Amino acid sequence: MARKITYQQAINEALSQEMTRDPSVIVMGEDNHGGEGSPGEQDAWGGVLGVTKGLYHKFPGRVIDTPISESAFIGAAIGAATNGLRPVAELMFVDFMGVCFDQIFNQAAKFRYMFGGKAETPVVIRTMYGAGFRAAAQHSQCLYSLFTHIPGLKVVMPATPYDAKGMLIQAIRDNDPVIFCEHKMLYTLEGEVPEESYTVPFGEANVVREGDDVTVVTLGRMVHFSDQAAQAMQKKGVHVEVIDLRTTSPLDEATILESVARTGRLVVVDESNPRCSIAGDIAGIVAQKAFGDLKAPIEQVTAPHAPVPFSGALEDLYIPSVASIEGAISRVVEYRK
Amino acid sequence: MSEITLVAMPKWGLSMEEGKVNCWLKQVGDAIAKGEEIIEVESEKIAGAVEAAVGGVMRRHVAQADDVVPVGALLGVIAAAEVPDAEIDAVVAQAQANFVPPSAADEETGPSPQKAAIGARSVRYLKQGDGGVPAILVHGFGGDLNNWLFNHEALAGSRAVYAIDLPGHGESTKDVGDGSLDTLADVLLGFMDHAGIERASLIGHSMGAAVAMAAALKAPDRVASLTLIGAAGLGETINTDYINGFVSAPNRNAIKPQLMMLFGDPTLVNRQLVEDIMKYKRLEGVDTALRTLAGALFVAGRQTTSLRDRVAALGKPTLVIWGEADQIIPAAHASALGDKAQVEVIAGKGHMVQMEAANEVNQLINRFLG
Numbered sequence: 223m224a225r226k227i228t229y230q231q232a233i234n235e236a237l238s239q240e241m242t243r244d245p246s247v248i249v250m251g252e253d254n255h256g257g258e259g260s261p262g263e264q265d266a267w268g269g270v271l272g273v274t275k276g277l278y279h280k281f282p283g284r285v286i287d288t289p290i291s292e293s294a295f296i297g298a299a300i301g302a303a304t305n306g307l308r309p310v311a312e313l314m315f316v317d318f319m320g321v322c323f324d325q326i327f328n329q330a331a332k333f334r335y336m337f338g339g340k341a342e343t344p345v346v347i348r349t350m351y352g353a354g355f356r357a358a359a360q361h362s363q364c365l366y367s368l369f370t371h372i373p374g375l376k377v378v379m380p381a382t383p384y385d386a387k388g389m390l391i392q393a394i395r396d397n398d399p400v401i402f403c404e405h406k407m408l409y410t411l412e413g414e415v416p417e418e419s420y421t422v423p424f425g426e427a428n429v430v431r432e433g434d435d436v437t438v439v440t441l442g443r444m445v446h447f448s449d450q451a452a453q454a455m456q457k458k459g460v461h462v463e464v465i466d467l468r469t470t471s472p473l474d475e476a477t478i479l480e481s482v483a484r485t486g487r488l489v490v491v492d493e494s495n496p497r498c499s500i501a502g503d504i505a506g507i508v509a510q511k512a513f514g515d516l517k518a519p520i521e522q523v524t525a526p527h528a529p530v531p532f533s534g535a536l537e538d539l540y541i542p543s544v545a546s547i548e549g550a551i552s553r554v555v556e557y558r559k
Numbered sequence: 560m561s562e563i564t565l566v567a568m569p570k571w572g573l574s575m576e577e578g579k580v581n582c583w584l585k586q587v588g589d590a591i592a593k594g595e596e597i598i599e600v601e602s603e604k605i606a607g608a609v610e611a612a613v614g615g616v617m618r619r620h621v622a623q624a625d626d627v628v629p630v631g632a633l634l635g636v637i638a639a640a641e642v643p644d645a646e647i648d649a650v651v652a653q654a655q656a657n658f659v660p661p662s663a664a665d666e667e668t669g670p671s672p673q674k675a676a677i678g679a680r681s682v683r684y685l686k687q688g689d690g691g692v693p694a695i696l697v698h699g700f701g702g703d704l705n706n707w708l709f710n711h712e713a714l715a716g717s718r719a720v721y722a723i724d725l726p727g728h729g730e731s732t733k734d735v736g737d738g739s740l741d742t743l744a745d746v747l748l749g750f751m752d753h754a755g756i757e758r759a760s761l762i763g764h765s766m767g768a769a770v771a772m773a774a775a776l777k778a779p780d781r782v783a784s785l786t787l788i789g790a791a792g793l794g795e796t797i798n799t800d801y802i803n804g805f806v807s808a809p810n811r812n813a814i815k816p817q818l819m820m821l822f823g824d825p826t827l828v829n830r831q832l833v834e835d836i837m838k839y840k841r842l843e844g845v846d847t848a849l850r851t852l853a854g855a856l857f858v859a860g861r862q863t864t865s866l867r868d869r870v871a872a873l874g875k876p877t878l879v880i881w882g883e884a885d886q887i888i889p890a891a892h893a894s895a896l897g898d899k900a901q902v903e904v905i906a907g908k909g910h911m912v913q914m915e916a917a918n919e920v921n922q923l924i925n926r927f928l929g
Binding site for chain 2 (some may be wrong): 384388416417418419420421422423428431432
């Protein structure tokens with residue numbers, strides 16, 4: 223497994239391998255082939271950051287550029303999914319999802335339930351989230367908790383190139399709607415990825431690092447920040463277990479509770495705003511189901527309850543930092559020795 | 560100047576960049592005989608002991624327990640008791656000043672696995688060393704060439720040593736055909752053709768040992784000797800609960816107890832080992848490959864094929880190594896070939912004896928191969 227590729231290449235490879243395997247898989251979205259094939263347009267964009275670049279020529283007719291109307295093409299993708307295709311729709315920034323909430327929340331998520339299990343909606347909606355890209359308040363949010371709230375949706379956010387490929391293949395083969403969240407700051411991250419096809423199951427958290435003193439539950443880009451914080455704490459003799467949720471729906475409660483039963487201390491690290499967040503959700507579950515195990519109050523490390531700032535200096539302060547995670551870990555350790 | 564020997568962080572396997580000091584097994588001032596285990600270190604894959612290259616006295620512990628240091632970094636110093644402290648301090652200071660941690664660029668110039676086309680299949684292999692009668696390392700069920708990470712280099716000092724991924728394993732093609740030993744042995748012999756190896760010493764572990772024996776029976780002239788470690792194919796009994804549990808385990812929690820059966824010391828099964836096995840099991844085609852092999856070779860507590868009598872009759876120089884605490888294939892099978900083989904049973908070690916007692920196994924094999 224020596225080959226290393228980027229997160230972005232891993233996503234492209236997953237799409238390419240699944241489109242080769244299954245002719246019902248199509249890709250659609252804004253600028254996904256970027257006018258390639260049209261007169262005067264030679265250099266395809268492949269989506270806003272080039273993730274789907276190269277697919278148009280490999281799969282003619284199966285990479286579709288859509289009008290700039292999220293409500294229309296997300297609705298079209300969901301409709302196509304109910305009629306036998308497996309569309310992978312790219313919705314540039316998760317921030318734009320608001321205009322197609324009815325299609326996602328009220329239609330795609332409900333079909334299986336409302337039609338007595340007879341309807342399936344195997345659609346994947348790929349979308350970019352997260353701050354750090356200097357893209358300001360309308361292009362930097364972490365809205366995964368909104369989707370996690372809705373029964374009938376699966377919500378996936380790979381933290382590594384390995385998971386990005388395996389979880390996207392799993393998402394495409396899944397018969398339910400999947401919201402596939404890609405952190406824009408992870409696209410250039412390199413990691414070992416098998417050339418062959420493989421799937422990573424949903425609902426199985428990844429224990430990134432084992433430790434018996436403190437449990438850190440995290441997701442997405444924060445997995446890397448948390449692991450750095452854990453590494454720093456190791457030098458101070460504090461052994462931190464880092465759990466990457468990988469999917470927020472379904473949620474791997476068992477791995478979290480098993481870990482907290484050992485450590486008795488929990489820090490949840492979530493890049494999103496704190497109210498009604500994954501951080502709050504995990505803290506609530508642990509407070510209810512593992513109260514007796516806890517030796518210290520649960521710490522949550524999140525962004526503040528404020529929009530992502532335009533100022534780069536403020537944006538850097540807004541995003542949870544390795545230092546703030548270390549601080550939270552120290553507090554739960556110091557609370558009662 | 561008297562002899563001063565530096566002990567450095569070893570490199571176990573291609574991906575190891577740093578290691579953690581678990582504990583010193585020899586304290587400062589202890590007398591050490593050559594070959595004794597002096598320090599236990601841990602890569603992200605597995606823990607193991609470093610043995611002394613020379614005899615002497617443990618003079619310095621430069622790295623302490625829990626330290627994480629790069630491959631090649633100084634761990635400690637062995638020297639004769641009469642070497643003055645000042646001299647040792649000077650050597651330590653010099654070694655630390657001159658130490659350059661291995662960079663990613665160096666990694667790429669080291670040995671790296673290759674792919675060979677054998678019929679319609681692609682077989683991944685790694686070659687280390689040159690010359691002599693080449694040896695080929697053949698892993699067991701569900702393993703790959705990394706099962707030899709503690710052995711490969713140590714055996715390649717005076718000969719070319721190849722480690723291969725059998726079909727259905729590692730990065731080789733996942734098609735195992737009918738899953739029979741003959742099919743796998745044909746691939747092994749095909750690999751020898753590809754690599755231009757006329758005659759080889761075959762070293763097999765578990766199912767790989769059965770494959771090595773099957774190859775020796777098919778082409779006796781091409782096999783110089785057999786080294787059979789925790790071997791399948793020497794008797795009936797096998798722990799098919801392990802086989803079935805390994806094949807069917809859907810996740811980390813289910814696979815871990817299975818993997819713990821492989822070792823005399825179950826604490827050797829760490830997060831990374833479990834994760835690597837799950838990554839392998841998730842690859843397309845692996846589930847079918849494992850089920851096909853298990854169905855052909857290991858059924859209802861029994862091995863379908865015993866090669867014992869035919870291999871005994873073949874009369875090849877044979878070394879049999881077993882971990883006494885093997886929970887997969889009983890160590891009683893070690894004596895299956897009677898006086899036709901040199902038999903070495905290692906106390907307290909499990910099925911993965913070549914990892915758990917790497918130093919001892921390497922010495923036995925090197926002595927056997929001559």
